[in-house]
Amino acid sequence: MMQRLARHLPCLEWGKQYNKAAAAKDSLAALIVTLMLIPQSLAYAMLAGLQPVAGLYASILPLIAYTLFGTSRTLAVGPVAVVSLMTAAALGPLFAYGSAAYAGAALLLAMMSGAILLAMAVLRLGFLANFLSHPVISGFISASGILIAIGQLKHILGISVTGESAAQLLQGLIQGLPETHMPTLTIGTTSLVFLFLVRSRLGRWLQGLGMAPRTAGTLTKVGPVVALLLAIAAVSGFQLAATGVRVVGEVPKGLPSLSLPPLDLALIIQLLPAAVLISLVGFVESVSVAQTLAAKRRERIEPNQELVALGGANIAAALSGGFPVTGGFARSVVNFDAGAQTPLAGALTAAGIGLTVLFFTPLFHNLPHAVLAATIIVAVLSLVDLTALTRTWRYSRQDAAAMAATMLGVLLIGVETGIIMGVGLSLLLFLWRTSQPHIAVVGQLPGSEHFRNIERFAVVQSPRVLSVRVDESLYFPNARFLEDRIAELLGQYPHAEHLVLMCPGVNLIDASALESLEAISARLHTAGVQLHLSEVKGPVMDRLRRTDFLEHFGGQVFISQYEALLALDSQTTRHALERQRCNGTSMGDCK
Amino acid sequence: MMQRLARHLPCLEWGKQYNKAAAAKDSLAALIVTLMLIPQSLAYAMLAGLQPVAGLYASILPLIAYTLFGTSRTLAVGPVAVVSLMTAAALGPLFAYGSAAYAGAALLLAMMSGAILLAMAVLRLGFLANFLSHPVISGFISASGILIAIGQLKHILGISVTGESAAQLLQGLIQGLPETHMPTLTIGTTSLVFLFLVRSRLGRWLQGLGMAPRTAGTLTKVGPVVALLLAIAAVSGFQLAATGVRVVGEVPKGLPSLSLPPLDLALIIQLLPAAVLISLVGFVESVSVAQTLAAKRRERIEPNQELVALGGANIAAALSGGFPVTGGFARSVVNFDAGAQTPLAGALTAAGIGLTVLFFTPLFHNLPHAVLAATIIVAVLSLVDLTALTRTWRYSRQDAAAMAATMLGVLLIGVETGIIMGVGLSLLLFLWRTSQPHIAVVGQLPGSEHFRNIERFAVVQSPRVLSVRVDESLYFPNARFLEDRIAELLGQYPHAEHLVLMCPGVNLIDASALESLEAISARLHTAGVQLHLSEVKGPVMDRLRRTDFLEHFGGQVFISQYEALLALDSQTTRHALERQRCNGTSMGDCK
Structure with a gap:
């Protein structure tokens, strides 16, 4: 009982060994992550189309x-x-940005995402995340990064632009260019340059001053909070809000109140696809970051329990005025580098944000949107990796096609369409690839009991026995291909009396393939050819024994292809075995 | 050039050798198929919700x-x-049965289906039909048969019932029962009994009279046309139409006029999913019948050219007042048994139907709907095979689940939903199955160079080298599973310095799996463990060489697991090899 509880509440485990040393390290990590999280949470709330304070609540x-x-x-x-971004894409077409209905729907989306993650944990459906192959996720993140950056340029220019696709956004930006608001642009570009310099140069510069690389690296992460404070000081000092620089404005003070999101069934159905995609993308991202960091210290994460934890986090966000959340790459790395020892560092970060909400929100009144946009742009551009496309293309054209489809879909149509296009194309290409497995006609290597592809080796074929090797499990994607291929072979070998299917590479025969084998056997019968099997693996054989196939197909199952040939055409076989072994010049063919 | 033409016009090939003997056989087969086709074409047009003459045109x-x-x-x-049935399910919710708009949409559906089949031929997308696994197709056909039979009962009872799902139809039948039209019911049940007797008894009875089994079997196929004629005689003789027996009525005389279907873009988009499913189902059914019959005479069919031929047939149907068509099981078997030698038998059948349309349509005026319904019921009930469900369950629960989902979907919701549910569940279960491949920790069999699963055999493990065998290709469905599993093993073997991944069963490493291998390698590095590979297949190795993985991962690729152990921990390995071979009692473990 306690063990089961411990499995679902891992904090009971690490909590037992918690000590002062760990507390000190966790506190330091939490401080740094808090300073990094304040600007990010405000910025991502804006990106999601919500009031900045929702980011703090989340x-x-x-x-x-x-x-x-x-x-x-x-x-x-x-x-x-x-x-x-996905939250904004789901809600933008349905509600006005900044409206109460929009904020309510964001809560509902977080609630649904949490429920979906919990359901996946209970039903052990974590494998669904496998639908999002690496190329699809990689293409999705790169394209999202570009789309987010383009979408934020309006805040840098101080103009208003609407639209969802990259083309619409770019068009809006070009049309709006003449109305660029100069003070805003000044703040925006200054922030961008400052943040890029901090990110690319500050670490090296601090190391040059003799600072430890790790400390220097960590310090660069608080750059955004410095930019924030400088921008607030500038706006306040020069009264820039009066000139038309858009600022965050009144931010409510105090902790979020707890409440249930509006549970509107029609809206739930409408948001379901988006909620599923948000859950899957969030889970995949989070688990891969967690996995990478855990391995560095030989720790382990439990993917199914991660579903529970992320589900709980999203439900907590829904109850407390937030929006969908997940494990983030950049902040997790900072947390790790800063020496966090236990998840308590996360709770301490929460405390830091709680203090911020309680005491410092008046500070954000004069925070300009432009500096938040700059924070976002610098953060997301580091996620964009266009070289991945060429790297993948070199390795596998099919995977590269799936990646390109995802990217084009995200940029030209929308985030959800993009990810669905990528997944759909992955599945199609996967099915296409496995629908035509390698099937070779084999013959006996003279002087041995081995059988090899007749197209690659100088082998002996029996005139009466056709030996065919299948290099793939037999299941629905390729069941009919096998039927077609054998029908073809039947035409090419009109004198064959036996056909032996060699199955060393067959890990599975599903019901479709079993039907195909029955059809193949029946068709061979009517053509006067008997089907046999050889080298069938144990588990596959166990399954076949549960059917009447083995009794009805009329052939035999041989332990090895050599045994099969020996039984069906001993003359040719023995003759081939007795032939002298290949001489030096053709040794290459005998391997 | 001529060869390419011949490939796309197979008639040029068989036409060259056409002779009198073949013509005689084709003519006989065509006569029998025509007699079978007349009632079926009228009945299936009614089933599709169209005027009976559309069946003749098609x-x-x-x-x-x-x-x-x-x-x-x-x-x-x-x-x-x-x-x-699928045509009726697609058009029923959009248009009134029997309306001109309905008939026009049926033409459009045939045109779209033809275009989709041709596109699949050009783009070589025939593999898409693999999505429809055997269990899904089998469940779909059985459930459709039941649904069709239930739907036709209203014609036997002489009442009117609307609805799409089996439940709605049954409810309508029960409500309408009191209004049963007695003369119609008499004709309907008499036809049913007559047709069932012809099908089940006539063949044996004729054989008892000394007729050859084949001739007797063929003669039973003209039972429906006899029922038709008898019913027409009864209705005409007893003036039954005046009592309220619904009859076919005026059937236009003469060949269909050629015209384009109405090309309405909005309607095209609306009908697209139905057209895709009709194309796929029609293609799968047709090819499997054609394949079975071709094998009996050691002939071959060319699946891609079949797409062209079926596409052409559907476009022809669209241009000449028909509706979607495909290759039928029952009539093809009769055609084969009656001795058809070439596809010319089909053209001769067309001529027979042409003559019927030109001269005999007035005959059908008094043909009662009830007898057509009886024809349909007897035909479709032979397609229902409920035992397939239990047979599949015994073999594979996953396949049985997909079959059951298809059947329930078809019966409770609708034909399209049913097939989509089945395909969706097949893919999910398939992904689930391959997402957790067999991964075994292996050790050296004492006294040999073989490595086997440590859980099944008494083997020797090196304390420094962890040997892991993967029994599946590495691709996106299982890439993350491998990551999780290796992270788990890392915790179990804290003293390991090397991890050798043994890949004899890996036929493919896709881009997702490559990323996973890179992640695994990097995570192992940070934990102080070096990754190596062994027994990698040639094509997989060729692909890996196109990336920088082999240079960066820091490990080696060994020809065999034994070589790997020899290089990484020669002491343990040699010691294990030198141990005396297992004695008699444990020989079973040494294979």
């Missing part, structure tokens, strides 16, 4: 939920760029 | 198109039950 209770249920010791949960 | 030009382009010598193309 960084309190969800982190505590993850501390209780999570198995990664260093994953930093909260608002992240890609999920925020 | 049995002229489409058959000639197939004669020109088809590769099967005996496939009988035309209206079939399942595709007619």
